Amino acid sequence: MFALSPEEQQIIGLSLKVAATATLFSLPPGVALAYLLSRAEFPGKALLSGLTHLPLILPPVVTGYALLLLFGRSGPLGRLLEPIGIVFAFDWTGAALAAAVMGFPLLVRAVRLSFDMVDPRIERAAETLGATPFVRFLTITLPLALPGVVAGAVLGFAKALGEFGATITFVASIPGETRTMPLAIYSLIQIPGGEAAALRLVLISVAVSIGALILSEWGARSVAQRAGGRR
Amino acid sequence: MWLAAAGLAACAPRRPAGPVPTDLFAASSLREVLDAAVAAHHLGSGRTVRPTYAGSAQLARQIAQGAPADLFISADEVWMDWLDQRGLIEPSARRALASNRLVLIAPVSSSGASVDLTAPTTVAARLGEGRLAMAETAVPAGRYGQEALTRLNLWPAVEGRLAPADDVRAALALVARGEAPLGLVYSTDARVEPRVRVLATFPVASHPPIVYPAAPVRRPDGAGDPEGARAFLAFLAGAEGQGLFRRFGFAPAPV
Amino acid sequence: MLEVSGHIAREDFSLEVTFSSDARITCLFGRSGAGKTTVAELVAGLIRPARGRVALEGEALFDSDTALSVPVWKRRIGYVFQDARLFPHMTVRDNLLYGARRSGDPDPALDQTASLLGLESILERRPGALSGGEARRVAIGRALLTRPRLLILDEPLAGLDGARRGDILPYLDRLARDGPPILYVSHSVEEVARLADRVVLVGGGRALGAEAPDAAFDRPEAEAAAGLSAPLSILDGLVTAHDPTGNASQINLAGILFLAPLLDLGPGERVRIVVDARDVALALTDPVDASFQNRLPMRVAALDARPDGVLVRLEAGGLRLKALVTRQASDQLGLAPGRLVIALVKATAAARYA
Numbered sequence A: 001m002f003a004l005s006p007e008e009q010q011i012i013g014l015s016l017k018v019a020a021t022a023t024l025f026s027l028p029p030g031v032a033l034a035y036l037l038s039r040a041e042f043p044g045k046a047l048l049s050g051l052t053h054l055p056l057i058l059p060p061v062v063t064g065y066a067l068l069l070l071f072g073r074s075g076p077l078g079r080l081l082e083p084i085g086i087v088f089a090f091d092w093t094g095a096a097l098a099a100a101v102m103g104f105p106l107l108v109r110a111v112r113l114s115f116d117m118v119d120p121r122i123e124r125a126a127e128t129l130g131a132t133p134f135v136r137f138l139t140i141t142l143p144l145a146l147p148g149v150v151a152g153a154v155l156g157f158a159k160a161l162g163e164f165g166a167t168i169t170f171v172a173s174i175p176g177e178t179r180t181m182p183l184a185i186y187s188l189i190q191i192p193g194g195e196a197a198a199l200r201l202v203l204i205s206v207a208v209s210i211g212a213l214i215l216s217e218w219g220a221r222s223v224a225q226r227a228g229g230r231r
Numbered sequence B: 001m002w003l004a005a006a007g008l009a010a011c012a013p014r015r016p017a018g019p020v021p022t023d024l025f026a027a028s029s030l031r032e033v034l035d036a037a038v039a040a041h042h043l044g045s046g047r048t049v050r051p052t053y054a055g056s057a058q059l060a061r062q063i064a065q066g067a068p069a070d071l072f073i074s075a076d077e078v079w080m081d082w083l084d085q086r087g088l089i090e091p092s093a094r095r096a097l098a099s100n101r102l103v104l105i106a107p108v109s110s111s112g113a114s115v116d117l118t119a120p121t122t123v124a125a126r127l128g129e130g131r132l133a134m135a136e137t138a139v140p141a142g143r144y145g146q147e148a149l150t151r152l153n154l155w156p157a158v159e160g161r162l163a164p165a166d167d168v169r170a171a172l173a174l175v176a177r178g179e180a181p182l183g184l185v186y187s188t189d190a191r192v193e194p195r196v197r198v199l200a201t202f203p204v205a206s207h208p209p210i211v212y213p214a215a216p217v218r219r220p221d222g223a224g225d226p227e228g229a230r231a232f233l234a235f236l237a238g239a240e241g242q243g244l245f246r247r248f249g250f251a252p253a254p255v
Numbered sequence C: 001m002l003e004v005s006g007h008i009a010r011e012d013f014s015l016e017v018t019f020s021s022d023a024r025i026t027c028l029f030g031r032s033g034a035g036k037t038t039v040a041e042l043v044a045g046l047i048r049p050a051r052g053r054v055a056l057e058g059e060a061l062f063d064s065d066t067a068l069s070v071p072v073w074k075r076r077i078g079y080v081f082q083d084a085r086l087f088p089h090m091t092v093r094d095n096l097l098y099g100a101r102r103s104g105d106p107d108p109a110l111d112q113t114a115s116l117l118g119l120e121s122i123l124e125r126r127p128g129a130l131s132g133g134e135a136r137r138v139a140i141g142r143a144l145l146t147r148p149r150l151l152i153l154d155e156p157l158a159g160l161d162g163a164r165r166g167d168i169l170p171y172l173d174r175l176a177r178d179g180p181p182i183l184y185v186s187h188s189v190e191e192v193a194r195l196a197d198r199v200v201l202v203g204g205g206r207a208l209g210a211e212a213p214d215a216a217f218d219r220p221e222a223e224a225a226a227g228l229s230a231p232l233s234i235l236d237g238l239v240t241a242h243d244p245t246g247n248a249s250q251i252n253l254a255g256i257l258f259l260a261p262l263l264d265l266g267p268g269e270r271v272r273i274v275v276d277a278r279d280v281a282l283a284l285t286d287p288v289d290a291s292f293q294n295r296l297p298m299r300v301a302a303l304d305a306r307p308d309g310v311l312v313r314l315e316a317g318g319l320r321l322k323a324l325v326t327r328q329a330s331d332q333l334g335l336a337p338g339r340l341v342i343a344l345v346k347a348t349a350a351a352r353y354a
Helices: A006-039 A045-052 A060-071 A076-084 A092-116 A120-128 A133-161 A165-171 A181-189 A195-227 B002-011 B028-045 B056-064 B077-085 B120-127 B140-151 B155-161 B168-176 B187-192 B226-237 B239-247 C036-044 C092-102 C110-116 C132-144 C162-178 C189-195 C213-218 C220-226 C327-333 C347-352
Strands: B022-027 B049-054 B071-073 B095-100 B102-107 B132-135 B162-165 B182-186 B196-201 B210-216 C002-010 C013-021 C025-029 C051-056 C059-063 C077-080 C150-154 C182-186 C198-203 C206-211 C232-243 C248-253 C256-261 C270-276 C280-283 C294-306 C309-316 C319-325 C340-345
Touching: A006 A045, A006 A092, A006 A133, A006 A181, A006 A195, A045 A092, A060 A076, A060 A092, A060 A165, A092 A133, A092 A165, A092 A195, A120 A133, A120 C077, A133 A195, A165 A181, A181 A195, A181 B056, B022 B028, B022 B056, B022 B226, B028 B049, B028 B168, B028 B187, B028 B226, B028 B239, B049 B056, B056 B071, B056 B077, B071 B226, B077 B210, B095 B226, B095 B239, B102 B140, B102 B168, B102 B187, B120 B155, B120 B182, B132 B140, B132 B168, B140 B155, B140 B168, B140 B182, B155 B162, B162 B168, B168 B182, B168 B187, B168 B196, B182 B187, B187 B196, B210 B226, B226 B239, C002 C036, C013 C036, C013 C198, C025 C036, C025 C189, C025 C206, C036 C051, C036 C077, C036 C150, C036 C182, C036 C198, C077 C132, C092 C110, C092 C132, C110 C132, C110 C162, C132 C150, C132 C162, C162 C189, C182 C189, C189 C213, C189 C232, C189 C270, C198 C213, C198 C220, C206 C213, C213 C220, C213 C232, C232 C256, C232 C319, C248 C270, C256 C270, C256 C294, C256 C347, C280 C319, C294 C319, C309 C327, C319 C327, C319 C340
Parallel strands: B022 B049, B022 B071, B132 B162, B132 B182, C013 C206, C025 C182, C025 C198, C077 C150, C150 C182
Antiparallel strands: B071 B210, B095 B210, B102 B182, B102 B196, C002 C013, C002 C051, C051 C059, C198 C206, C232 C248, C232 C270, C248 C256, C280 C340, C294 C309, C294 C340, C309 C319
């Protein structure tokens, strides 16, 4: 009963590949942006923060359509990237892009909170000991915030796994290429009698998501402990 | 928080004092023609019909969960049968309203003459590096499309080069934007979108008849507006209604 | 040589700083909130003044005229914060070595420093498991291991109870003798009197100096801004002998023998005694059968009238002592400059600051 059919394996495998890629590529810009929002003051900061949260509040289909307009084969960025071999349209990388965009606000939010919890006074102490800003970030800030970064990544991963609206609007539902779990589940519901198969995928989806959320929770608590200096 | 909930409940729209509107659930490919029909019906009889457009599967499942529809028009017989099996429609009042054709489309800016559908190589050639946009094969439009492509021996050539969209309108949009060089949609959809042009029409014999069955929905306790449902159904089946279908490019239902 | 001048202006606070000092231990002394930490942060580069100049050993670290500002991490000034600020995710050992590692020091003096500060037994602990005193010592060691040109200690004894202070004081003494030049921030007269070679008075929106402690504490600002309740005499001397049975030590103060409570120092070692002017009584003749162990023949150098009495400045050889007596007492004894008197100081009076 719980053996997965080759088709299911393919769908789950694709979903994990898409979500993992999305999360991995979101991390560097996400962490950088979160650090900036946490530590720096500059005009337009509120605007930047708002823009980052846009995918959270816009309907996913709208975000997907925006991606299509920008990165589609006839879109400005799509045409820019095509000569160097980067094509998102109808490709699993496009699904990863959609998932990354949708998960980005959650990632930035969680990581920013964990940076906020790192006492800037400790960073100043590191400065007096000869640490340049970059070294300070690597040896002090990041290690202290790391569990929170992990929590944010896991959150982004879970969101990427469940992404539907933006994905199907941007890269369609190509089996084996962009038909991730949510798209596959949706497709199964279109068929009378497809409920059983859909349910199986739903249960797997739920299990993975709950696992991810628990990990994220643990990570967030770890940051509080570490940054508070109690171990 | 309880205050907020109470406040919201108080704001919920009450049933209008006038005649009860008829709730219509219809397949999205019928949007334009039914909007016109609703307006004409109101003009003629004073009755109000409230349409909701979505995929037939979604609508059928929602009706099965008690959604307040008075009249259901599906994009294929499958979902109507499904509801019939569950005793949720009036089978005696069920009738087919129209039929449709499948067409192969391309962006309006693309060059090239019309396509010979009997030549798989030309279709593949027109496709080139791109993908064929169509509704995903689980939904009615996609199912018809797959059937037609299979019968015409085109399926092997395109199977790995599809862009299955959420629904037929999304596929239409992909072609209109130039994201896909070819698309497979209903002929009625192609008429609605100026940014695409028709390359070929699929022969009627290449697919099961694309029929739009309609039936009043059986509501518990006689709720809703069965009266209005029958009235609108009669309108759609009558001369004026059928005339509208014709105007929007639909063919008559097979007898 | 540390030279500091600057003007710091904030919404609710402004400070004018001017001092220079080449002493081993320079103290920033003033009440809480006077701005001592601000001055220290200015020197370290953690704060930028609106205008000013900071130079250490001739090298300019900040100069508003030339728009020069050497970043904190390049100044090689160690800073021991009041709240220790140890890195919670590292052991004591890694904390200590952090700065040394940043500068690529191939052979940091870890063992030496650990033994200087008594940290050998806690090297593998985490900051969360340290007492306040231990954390402070680790913070000091961490700063020391960067071989700084200047070490800033911001109230290292603040917030510690008697036992903990006793914990650290000996180490501070050792540091004072063997370590780099120190800029010591404190609001405690005891600490400043005990340790300072030079004092910068911080108060009333100004930080000026640096001068010998005696002179600094003589200023009217010292009492008002720094919260001194009475004038102090700060006397430098050498321990000559101990009298364990009598619980006393003999100190040579510029040639005059002085008896103080038993000190934890050996003969020949430097010691500093602080005597509150209120603890000095005066007599015209030597009262041999009184309890005063210290009966010092001195000459009246000057008299200052004050709201709370008369401040009598005494001198004998190189020794200078202040006595605060009432107006009546002064009149009664007929005190006047040039008058010979006996200064009476209870041996236990020096106990307050030893």
